[in-house]
Amino acid sequence: MSVSLLLVDDQPLVRAGLRMILESAPDLSVVGEASDAREASREARSLVPDVVLMDLMGGPAGTRAIRAVLEWARPLGHRVRVLALGPQDSEPLLHGALHAGASGFLFKDTPPEELVSAVRVVASGGAVLPPLVLHRLLDEVAPLLPSGEPAGRAPRDPLSVREREVLRLLARGWSNAEIAAHLFVGSTTVKSHVGSILTKLGLRDRVQAVIHAYETGLVRPGEGHANNR
Structure with a gap:
């Protein structure tokens, strides 16, 4: 069963790299991209992806985008899930993302195979956290x-x-x-x-x-x- 994804990151090269990694898996398909929170909300409404892979964008904007996407999607029969990405020192942003309803969080230096696996877990209704974050x-x-x-x-x-x-x-x-x-x-x-x-x-x-x-x-x-x- 194919998993559709929306990529959200303010850097085009990062989005291109993520697309290449994810579309190397036969069951994953990137259906759209967005560069900021407002565009992410608009594209999510238009495309209704299974998973939104969202950079936390260094501030509360990413958290607001997660909340906006999930609040809009909640009445739908098709549930949209969010997997957030952030740097190693983004623990406060991680807490905000989880409170906003994200199903998981990964560091941006996560190996490609672990990223693909995490997307599948989140798409199937599971949750994902790096071992060190989970330990804390x-x-x-x-x-x-x-x-x-x-x-x-x-x-x-x-x-x-x-x-x-x-x-x-x-x-x-x-x-x-x-x-x-x-x-x-x-x-x-x-x-x-x-x-x-x-x-x-x-x-x-x-x-x-x-x-x-x-x-x-x-x-x-x-x-x-x-x-x-």
């Missing part, structure tokens, strides 16, 4: 999460020792390459371990795996981030 958010909310198990009853752990270590590092915001270097194995091996973890625990994606790690106490708030190891 969970530091704030983890104490409020339920344990998931009655007191005095230890949950069964189907993971191997190595899989638990991979999950612990993943939950701290480490990338596959960083985990591979730390464990002295190949990135393909780490990817295989992650797939096995998701299968054994019945989880959909890395985000759910991180939440599981916090809920089960494998990782605790404040334990450390990828750049503090």
Whole structure:
């Protein structure tokens, strides 16, 4: 099933690069582009895309555009979802985007394959956040999460020792390459371990795996981030 996209960025070269990356996937189709918030709202109304990939544009204009697009689209039977893009230091803008209703956020230096995967996740109704951002958010909310198990009853752990270590590092915001270097194995091996973890625990994606790690106490708030190891 094809996913239609509207690209929103004030730089034509950036839009051209995004278009090239996204249209390399057979199930993704860029149906329009916009350079600012007002144009984004107008094009979204005209094209009704599945996903709006929107640069936060360095200020509240991006947040207002997200809210305008989603408020207009809400009465429609066809739901429009927004995936926001921003630089590494855009955490305040990220919070605004999430409050406005964005289904996900990615850093602008995200690898192409991860961008394509994120668009598919958002289009299917899921949510996407970089592991480091998710880790920071969970530091704030983890104490409020339920344990998931009655007191005095230890949950069964189907993971191997190595899989638990991979999950612990993943939950701290480490990338596959960083985990591979730390464990002295190949990135393909780490990817295989992650797939096995998701299968054994019945989880959909890395985000759910991180939440599981916090809920089960494998990782605790404040334990450390990828750049503090």
